[in-house]
Amino acid sequence: MVRIITRPLLSVGHCTQLVQLRAVTPVPFPLPISLASLPLLSFPSHRALFSTTTIAPTLSSAAERVKMSSEGAAVKRQRSNKDVPYNLIYWPGIPGRGEFIRLTLEEAGAEYVDTAQVEGGIDEVMAYVKGEKPDDKTNPPIFAPPILKHGDLVISQTPNILLYLGPRLGLVPGVEDDPDALYKVNELALTALDGLSNEPHDCHHPIASELYYEDQKEEAKRKVEHYVKTRLPKFLGYFERVLNSKASGEGPYLYAGKLSYADLVLFQCLDGLKFMFPKAMAKLNKEGKHSKLFELYDAVGQRPKIKEYLGGPRRQKYSSGLYRYYEEFDIEG
Amino acid sequence: MVRIITRPLLSVGHCTQLVQLRAVTPVPFPLPISLASLPLLSFPSHRALFSTTTIAPTLSSAAERVKMSSEGAAVKRQRSNKDVPYNLIYWPGIPGRGEFIRLTLEEAGAEYVDTAQVEGGIDEVMAYVKGEKPDDKTNPPIFAPPILKHGDLVISQTPNILLYLGPRLGLVPGVEDDPDALYKVNELALTALDGLSNEPHDCHHPIASELYYEDQKEEAKRKVEHYVKTRLPKFLGYFERVLNSKASGEGPYLYAGKLSYADLVLFQCLDGLKFMFPKAMAKLNKEGKHSKLFELYDAVGQRPKIKEYLGGPRRQKYSSGLYRYYEEFDIEG
Numbered sequence: 001m002v003r004i005i006t007r008p009l010l011s012v013g014h015c016t017q018l019v020q021l022r023a024v025t026p027v028p029f030p031l032p033i034s035l036a037s038l039p040l041l042s043f044p045s046h047r048a049l050f051s052t053t054t055i056a057p058t059l060s061s062a063a064e065r066v067k068m069s070s071e072g073a074a075v076k077r078q079r080s081n082k083d084v085p086y087n088l089i090y091w092p093g094i095p096g097r098g099e100f101i102r103l104t105l106e107e108a109g110a111e112y113v114d115t116a117q118v119e120g121g122i123d124e125v126m127a128y129v130k131g132e133k134p135d136d137k138t139n140p141p142i143f144a145p146p147i148l149k150h151g152d153l154v155i156s157q158t159p160n161i162l163l164y165l166g167p168r169l170g171l172v173p174g175v176e177d178d179p180d181a182l183y184k185v186n187e188l189a190l191t192a193l194d195g196l197s198n199e200p201h202d203c204h205h206p207i208a209s210e211l212y213y214e215d216q217k218e219e220a221k222r223k224v225e226h227y228v229k230t231r232l233p234k235f236l237g238y239f240e241r242v243l244n245s246k247a248s249g250e251g252p253y254l255y256a257g258k259l260s261y262a263d264l265v266l267f268q269c270l271d272g273l274k275f276m277f278p279k280a281m282a283k284l285n286k287e288g289k290h291s292k293l294f295e296l297y298d299a300v301g302q303r304p305k306i307k308e309y310l311g312g313p314r315r316q317k318y319s320s321g322l323y324r325y326y327e328e329f330d331i332e333g
Numbered sequence: 334m335v336r337i338i339t340r341p342l343l344s345v346g347h348c349t350q351l352v353q354l355r356a357v358t359p360v361p362f363p364l365p366i367s368l369a370s371l372p373l374l375s376f377p378s379h380r381a382l383f384s385t386t387t388i389a390p391t392l393s394s395a396a397e398r399v400k401m402s403s404e405g406a407a408v409k410r411q412r413s414n415k416d417v418p419y420n421l422i423y424w425p426g427i428p429g430r431g432e433f434i435r436l437t438l439e440e441a442g443a444e445y446v447d448t449a450q451v452e453g454g455i456d457e458v459m460a461y462v463k464g465e466k467p468d469d470k471t472n473p474p475i476f477a478p479p480i481l482k483h484g485d486l487v488i489s490q491t492p493n494i495l496l497y498l499g500p501r502l503g504l505v506p507g508v509e510d511d512p513d514a515l516y517k518v519n520e521l522a523l524t525a526l527d528g529l530s531n532e533p534h535d536c537h538h539p540i541a542s543e544l545y546y547e548d549q550k551e552e553a554k555r556k557v558e559h560y561v562k563t564r565l566p567k568f569l570g571y572f573e574r575v576l577n578s579k580a581s582g583e584g585p586y587l588y589a590g591k592l593s594y595a596d597l598v599l600f601q602c603l604d605g606l607k608f609m610f611p612k613a614m615a616k617l618n619k620e621g622k623h624s625k626l627f628e629l630y631d632a633v634g635q636r637p638k639i640k641e642y643l644g645g646p647r648r649q650k651y652s653s654g655l656y657r658y659y660e661e662f663d664i665e666g
Contacts, residue, residue, distance in 0.1 A: 131574060134580075135578075136579060136580070138580055138589075139517070139580055140521060140575045140578055140580045140581070140587070140588060141571070141574045141575055141578050142520075143524045143528075143568075143571050153513050153516070155513075155517065155520055156520055156524075157519070157520045157523040157524060159523065160516055160519045160520045160523055163496075163516070163519065164513075164516050180471075180486050180497075183486070183488045183493055183496070184471075184472070184473055184488065186490070186493045186496065187473070187475075187488055187489055187490045187493045188473060190490040190492065190493055191476045191489075202535070206539050206540065206552065206556070207539065207552070207555050208556070208559040208560075208563065208564070210559075210563060211559070219539065219540070219552045222540050223540050226540055226541040226543075226544070230541065230543060235476075238474070238476050241464060241474045242474055245468075245474050246468070246469060246470045247469070247470060247471055247473045247474075248473070255473060
């Protein structure tokens with residue numbers, strides 16, 4: 001586990017870049033306060049297109065089309081503007097909420113472009129955040145990244161993007177055998193995001209996401225104590241119950257004995273929590289009450305494509321995003 | 334607007350019913366702290382089944398089956414265990430998150446049973462919260478209400494239930510003409526729920542939902558000030574932009590010129606916010622910057638089935654749930 005102490009970055013009193021960004025945009029926007037003090041990555045643009053698979057020359061495979069038709073979407077469409085790579089539009093320099101999308105794309109070996117890895121990619125992010133894009137008849141303005149562009153489609157909201165990608169990428173049980181699987185997987189993903197991603201975020205920003213952490217440290221301390229002692233065990237206990245339920249099936253995964261995108265979401269949540277609350281997570285692991293949950297974590301981390309991704313250059317280090325390490329947060333609970 | 338001051342209810346230091354409920358359950362559960370001091374409703378059980386339509390003798394109509402097949406779900410099933418009314422499982426005595434589901438069912442004239450209106454309905458809620466239900470091979474345990482049971486299917490998470498109901502009830506543009514409409518509607522609903530439902534909830538519970546409001550009043554005061562001045566105008570501004578976008582189409586609704594469940598979600602958010610922050614909402618209305626948003630509110634409220642529902646006995650009054658009136662919250666911003 002790589003740990004980066006981010007407090008020094010956050011103790012900057014004013015943030016020139018943020019102020020500039022706010023000055024040029026006519027609408028309020030939810031730029032993470034901490035981004036302003038991060039250096040932007042500068043990768044050569046030829047590194048922008050990723051694919052971890054070697055067997056899919058086209059995205060419009062029969063399996064893909066079956067999945068599209070199983071969404072009721074593409075039965076009529078033999079050719080589509082969606083025969084192109086996925087495009088993830090997200091802030092550079094943090095795993096953040098974009099990471100849930102990345103893990104899904106990586107596990108599936110999908111081809112995708114990631115603004116976080118493209119020189120000048122932040123201009124693309126800002127065009128959406130400022131409301132300059134999308135500007136067409138079918139896509140509403142977006143509120144915040146992550147954003148997925150796929151052909152003519154532009155959508156935001158992490159669970160919504162996962163909902164779109166999951167069936168297309170084979171990360172939901174097939175609709176022919178299990179028509180309602182998508183709602184079970186979506187339910188599990190939403191609950192993990194609520195309790196193990198949004199609530200940890202609110203631990204360092206309990207009053208307002210636009211204020212610095214330093215401006216809400218007292219409230220954060222109180223929230224963290226409650227989160228680590230009460231909410232974290234409650235959510236881990238819930239997912240342990242899910243893993244022990246009949247509906248989880250055989251094996252280490254949450255639903256129907258198969259890997260779904262909900263498992264990838266839960267993996268990333270646990271990984272972030274291990275970074276943010278190492279003592280508390282170690283204690284919970286040692287207690288043995290959540291053994292299936294930690295087995296799921298290990299199983300996902302050992303999947304070949306995920307393992308390669310986690311050890312490779314595209315996986316970004318935790319810093320001052322969603323999951324943060326502050327020494328004062330590192331309590332046992 | 335009916336306003337109920339709920340502070341006296343919340344100032345009870347200990348909550349016998351809550352303690353009893355916690356004593357009998359082996360797992361932690363998220364019972365709203367305020368419920369314990371609310372009298373349970375006692376309606377005759379024959380009032381449990383609602384339908385506002387007179388033209389649908391069976392739920393398995395052709396239109397319904399088309400909608401089911403457009404989800405890719407029911408092409409093979411001529412008969413289904415889903416030829417039954419919907420069953421909403423939610424706490425009695427508060428509109429809460431159940432209200433988003435109710436408005437969707439009411440607008441569609443769907444037949445449904447609501448535990449909040451059934452004598453002893455809370456026992457059903459508690460069976461799910463305690464993990465006694467569901468207990469089968471296809472439905473994972475649920476974390477918290479609202480819960481929808483439909484035939485063999487049991488799902489939770491407000492946006493997930495709406496996602497299931499929306500296409501079935503004709504509250505998403507047809508998949509044949511607009512294959513990706515569901516993702517646009519889901520995105521808008523998720524954003525409204527984030528900023529105009531979950532954040533207002535966190536205004537009175539910034540530290541922990543298990544603690545009394547009285548135990549986090551100082552933090553709440555600070556959060557409310559920020560919410561009313563910054564977050565509320567930001568989210569209203571976003572939805573005003575959506576309503577002014579090309580993708581909203583003609584008329585008062587958010588997407589493609591047609592009523593979708595996202596409009597119902599936004600209506601309920603605005604209604605709750607008008608109850609919670611009357612001065613701030615009146616000021617925002619008077620300023621005229623969000624005129625399309627307030628037009629949407631009026632248009633939804635005037636839809637015949639919604640209007641009848643809002644004036645009828647099934648619409649529950651705001652009290653100590655998601656949207657609360659506290660005098661100290663009632664600032665102009």
